[in-house]
Amino acid sequence: MTTPLLEIRNLQVEFGHGAGAVRAVDGVSLTLSQGKTLCLAGESGSGKSVTALSIARLLASPPAVYAGGEVLLEGRNVLNMKASELREVRGGFVSYIFQEPAASLNPVFRVGDQIKEALRLHRPEAATDAEVVRLLQLVGIPAPEARRKSYPHELSGGMQQRAMIAMALAPHPKLLVADEPTTALDVTIQAQIIELLAGLQRQLGMAILLITHNLGIVGDMADEVAVMYAGQIVETAPAREILRRPLHPYTQALINSVPSLDEDAHRLKAIPGAPPLPGSFPGGCRFHPRCPRRQPECAEKIPPLLEVAPGRSVRCPYWNLPP
């Protein structure tokens, strides 16, 4: 068996020390193979961004503490890499695009210079203006020769995110982590960015870890989906299957809450209650206070993640019961 591109094993991330420590990610395991797309879905505070940032050990530490587990990039554990190895992996192996392109580009440097810096760090032989222009063209920025000299504030939100993508792809990473890349953008621009990412993936062959709270974009590009709730994975499945037949009550509720064009609904379907914050996760199954199918035992112990079919796991012993 070949070593997967990315393998996260039982990752545990805490914020703070001792009795006040808050566990934001609690035993997350994920695998992503070369060229594939894994979508990590969940609400705010579910620990999906913390998991994503852990892949390149990007959480500020302190306050973050990697309390346990491993993050393996082609078998090398990121969590005990030296600073120099880490710098080579960041950008070179795994690149990031973030939620707010306007805030993620440095406001005082020209867009082209920021892309060139990524080239200089990982592909010094290609750190030329011509390569910067080619990258800007690749991500569909019109008049790349002129835009190269623009400052971030001179670009629109969509163009800023395209520039971020150009910067992330410049070093030819094997893995692109897109942390809610479309959340801050207009809906029409969102679709363009997702299309762009899917197109670039076909062209360049990198793997993508897509972090989102919007299951609506899962079907467009994901191969696999992992759903997170309150610091844990509650369901993993191939993308098509999870959309057709979600097994965990939380996933079902999440998919039901995506408004559909076909039905004649007057109100949006929301999941009752609010997602718990790290530090105040309920005992037992963490979803049980909001679960429509809860049983008395649900409050007692955390259910294990069960493999119910090849490639399908669900953290609910009652997945098979009729709703």
Added chain:
Amino acid sequence: MTRFLTRLIWSVLTLLGTAALTFFLLNAVPGDVARVIAGSKASSEVIKEIHLRYHLDEPLWKRFGLYLGQLARGDLGHSYVTEQPVAQAILSRLPATLALSALAVILWMALAVPLGVVTARFRGSWFDRAILVVATVSLSLPSFWLARMLQYWLAYKLGWFPVGFFSSFRDLLLPAATLALLFVGYYARLIHTNMVEVLDSPYVRAARAKGASETSVLFQHALRNALIPVVTILGMDLAAMLGGVLFVENVFALPGIGTLAMQSVFNLDPPMIMGTVLFTGALVIGANWVVDLLYGWIDPRIKTEH
């Protein structure tokens, strides 16, 4: 362009206000300037002649008009005491003052920038706390006390620096260090605070995600953003610093504009007093223009707004 014109008009108005204020304040000082010039034993004819020569008998508003007319021709007048043209006296003292101020700013920024950056990176560490204490002490020191102490210990007792003597620009080191010490604590904290904020920003995380080295993250990506508010405050502090310059020059007997101003006050030499005050005002205005240009260069978002 309109911005530039407004700016120019405001600068001229500020200088006009400075001129008016010093002129009327000086005339409110009791005592006859003619007596000061000629000495207490001078005859009444001599006093009368002096009054005539310097228009001292004319009404105040008329004399102010004469003064403004003279300023408009670019003439700051002549010293009543030495007869030297005021402009000439100021220009001959300018190099020492400029060198002292520039050296002080360079010294304190050269210290405050690394201190602010490192304490922000390792905030909450023992080093950060220690620097906080030192910085608080530094910004609470009174300039007259510090100048005298440094002079006594480093120059007089240890003999590392000249006590009150100026032969080359190297002798500016101790006076400049005195001024720098008064500001370095405040600026180290200011840079610290701004850096802490900037280090939490998404673009710093993006720079780290790119694989940039820690030095590059701190000093390239973060520092330039953190300096934007610092430059504004620096512009405002330059006026305060010139007050410190006046004092430090006097303690170390440097041939600068500060000593010239102080001497002219003791001599009750109105043209020289008004000249030095007005020139200092012009210096502050000029420095603020430079700071604004610098601001536009550091923060590209400012340029497009114009």
